[in-house]
Amino acid sequence: MKLNHIDLQVPDVQCTATFFEHFFDFEHTSNRASPAIAILTDREGLVLVLQRLKSPTEKYPEGFHIGFLVDDESTVLGFQERARAEGLEVSDVIRNNRGTMVYCKAPGELLVEVNASPRAR
Structure with missing residues (x-):
């Protein structure tokens, strides 16, 4: 499936x-x-x-997000830089056992993750 x-x-x-x-x-x-x-x-x-x-009163639950897996950390950092330069609200870089990631707010307060996972390499 x-x-x-x-x-x-x-x-x-x-x-x-x-x-x-x-x-x-x-x-x-x-x-x-x-x-x-x-x-x-x-x-x-x-x-x-x-x-x-x-x-308009409906909201996604706290923590709900969609995620994009990218090939490497430099892509995450490049996304963060570009998104901030264009005025988006973007998190600091997070590094943990799930990889290197940032979160940003898409229009409508939709949370989006960009992640370079060590398991994806």
Whole structure:
């Protein structure tokens, strides 16, 4: 069985889609003008569906996040530098037994992890 897609509910569909296109090289495959839904792909088989949040009071639980695994620590550091330079809220670098990682806030307060795991090498 293979994970096919992830569907996230976000307050601003197009703003969040632009974030994933810009920082993670996703490709928009749906009607770019729709305020209600965006369908993106990572070109490796994963589809990211973004749908407009139905109630503005709904929030993801504390600690909920999505993660991107990268090949090496320099990619994590480069992401952190780029994201900070572009005004995103980005954590300090965290190094532990799970790897080297940073967390940032995507539009809509969606937490995103970028991690170079020692097990992935």
